Amino acid sequence: MSETENYEVQTAVFQGPLDLLLHLIEKRKLHICDISLSKIVDDYINYLQDLKKFSIPSSADFILTASILMLIKSKSLLPTLDLSLEEEESIAELETRLKEYQKIKELSRHIQEKFGQRIIFARQPARQPVAIFSPSEDLTMANLRLAIKTVLQNLPRKILTPQAIIDKVISLEKVIENLTDRIKTSLQMSFQNFSGMNGGALSKQEKVGVVVSFLALLELVKQGIIAVNQECGFGEIDMRAQEMDTPNYDSISPNYS
């Protein structure tokens, strides 16, 4: 791929979040489903960050959709993450809305093709009506004066509403923070759970499984991805995720020194 093909100019302006999402999905030739949506989350966020001008009315819609996308991406990276019923419904709703919007765009091609092509003309009006001046009898000075007085009396009065500064209910950063914490918590587990040790005697195969799991645990600790804690000798080993960072797409290659 040449340099010019990789560089994309942000020229398109999107009317709303559905418009933008559909464009991103179709650009990658994907179908509308959880998996596709999780793939384009980064594209969507990048678009929002690049946007210089943001009209206040539509920004709320864009940001609401961004939050749902984050949920989707979190869930896809972490299947064990617990989503509330409301959150799951939001995700399902987004998918449904996208599909419906896509359908409408398909249908609108029919309209595009037909509009103005073969017009059904109605009969033209025979002649233009001729206007003549015919004032009514009650158009007197006295009546006019009365009418103006009534109009002036009924003019709406200017009511000064008290000004209020609207507090931010919650910022996007805050929501990201909350979500990060939730993910961290759900990544905590005991080694017993991790290795499938359920107490009691283990078969030879199961013992191998535990050994492999333990080696994996050591590797993860060495890479700094998890921290472990053991209260007492031969006690429960607690595994906890380390600091969550933004996705790093460089390959992590273990260094065996």
Add this chain to the structure above:
Amino acid sequence: MLSLDAKIEAILFFNNEPLSKKTLAKILETEIVEIEEALLTLEERLKESGLVLLSQTDKVALGATPEMSAILESLKKEELLKTLGKAGLETLSIILYKGPISRAKIDYIRGVNSTFILRNLLIRDLVERMPNADDQRAFLYSPSFKLLSFLGISKVEDLPEYVKIQAEVEEFDKVAATDLDAE
């Protein structure tokens, strides 16, 4: 003795504006059912003629067959505005396939505020609005006769995939209703 459909034909020709079936029934001193039957006859009869019967909601009107569109357009003095922006196209599609429909629902489907584009379409007389029986403040938007004319169709049912979409909408509403019952 003139047939009912012939009488309707004469009235529609004379009037030039769309007339409701109710009005026709009143003028011709008959029942709406009779009018509807006669309209079917008229529609059939007009198939070989230079005219078509337009129908939208409960109104009907006569128009020239779309086949003559090119010739008739050359007779018109002013040029016609035949362009539709992306917003207009989307909004019209929604109203055509899912009308009568409220602005709130249109906004929901498009994911954007449609106030401006709806006002624009109203001014161009491509859509019309009626008060909503359930909610006095919310209007329902429908295609206008002019929109049908511009698309060259006699009624919305003539749109491609219309029947399929209607079935889907009904299916969806049925499912939504059973969901509500289950709750």
